[in-house]
Amino acid sequence: MSRYKKRYGDRKEGRLIRSLPAFNKFIPFIMPERSDALIYYDESFEVSALDRRLRQLRVAGYKGIGMLHFLIAAYIRGVSMLPGVNRFCVGRRVYARDGIEIVMVVKRSMSVDATETTVKVHFEPTDTILDVYRKMNEKIEEIKTGSASNTEDFAEAFSKMPRFLLRFALWAVKVMDYFGRVPEKWLEASPFHGSMIISDLGSLRIGPVYHHIYNFGTLPVFITFGTKHHKYELNKHGQMLDNKYIDVKFVLDERICDGHYYSQFLQAYRFMFQHPEILEHPPTRTVEDIY
Numbered sequence: 001m002s003r004y005k006k007r008y009g010d011r012k013e014g015r016l017i018r019s020l021p022a023f024n025k026f027i028p029f030i031m032p033e034r035s036d037a038l039i040y041y042d043e044s045f046e047v048s049a050l051d052r053r054l055r056q057l058r059v060a061g062y063k064g065i066g067m068l069h070f071l072i073a074a075y076i077r078g079v080s081m082l083p084g085v086n087r088f089c090v091g092r093r094v095y096a097r098d099g100i101e102i103v104m105v106v107k108r109s110m111s112v113d114a115t116e117t118t119v120k121v122h123f124e125p126t127d128t129i130l131d132v133y134r135k136m137n138e139k140i141e142e143i144k145t146g147s148a149s150n151t152e153d154f155a156e157a158f159s160k161m162p163r164f165l166l167r168f169a170l171w172a173v174k175v176m177d178y179f180g181r182v183p184e185k186w187l188e189a190s191p192f193h194g195s196m197i198i199s200d201l202g203s204l205r206i207g208p209v210y211h212h213i214y215n216f217g218t219l220p221v222f223i224t225f226g227t228k229h230h231k232y233e234l235n236k237h238g239q240m241l242d243n244k245y246i247d248v249k250f251v252l253d254e255r256i257c258d259g260h261y262y263s264q265f266l267q268a269y270r271f272m273f274q275h276p277e278i279l280e281h282p283p284t285r286t287v288e289d290i291y
Contacts (some may be wrong), residue, residue, distance in 0.1 A: 192217025
């Protein structure tokens with residue numbers, strides 16, 4: 001466990017990375033907004049082995065465990081090996097995030113009129129897919145039973161303001177965020193501050209989309225995924241196989257790490273689709289980000 005103590009320039013949710021090369025420190029001044037720095041990537045992952053393993057886990061008692069839990073667990077395992085993906089850029093500086101915070105939108109029921117809210121779940125680099133399953137279910141059940149989230153409480157309070165006052169309040173919050181002065185309670189309630197935001201569009205029976213990352217806040221990664229689909233393919237022996245695939249789209253902030261770093265992360269992601277069982281056990285070691 002790191003014994004790092006906060007220094008001047010650090011933020012409540014992360015520490016300033018002081019050893020970045022000069023060019024990397026310069027990039028946030030060239031691309032000050034997150035919308036200036038978006039990278040779009042998509043891939044179809046073969047999920048036949050993963051689908052079998054998830055069915056086995058459901059039979060073993062993990063009711064409802066599925067692709068969402070796997071994708072979150074794979075992201076967490078990737079961060080445990082390549083922590084640079086968990087950085088964030090705000091105030092024209094790059095920070096290493098202290099924890100792993102996953103944000104997602106939850107609809108209280110699958111009806112057109114049902115309300116939706118956001119949930120934020122905290123994870124450790126050592127968490128397995130079973131830990132993800134447990135933590136996500138606890139948070140989602142809390143929301144679906146009707147409890148208002150902190151996000152809704154803050155949105156309700158702000159929405160009651162006159163428009164001119166609301167605009168001023170949001171401007172003030174943005175200034176506070178720039179200088180790292182947003183209170184921790186507000187950071188916890190904000191769906192715009194976190195490690196990654198994920199959307200299960202397969203549950204809506206549509207394919208994934210490239211979803212923008214918000215300029216406000218600190219989210220550097222947006223992942224969406226769609227429904228499973230089949231492809232009939234020949235193996236190396238000339239046999240016809242019915243393989244299952246899932247399409248996943250990533251939108252990434254290029255200011256936090258370079259293309260080679262992201263490629264290593266995505267290759268690790270692909271490996272975990274081929275060997276899903278490794279996510280059922282904690283990693284043997286975790287890597288800490290640079291200082």
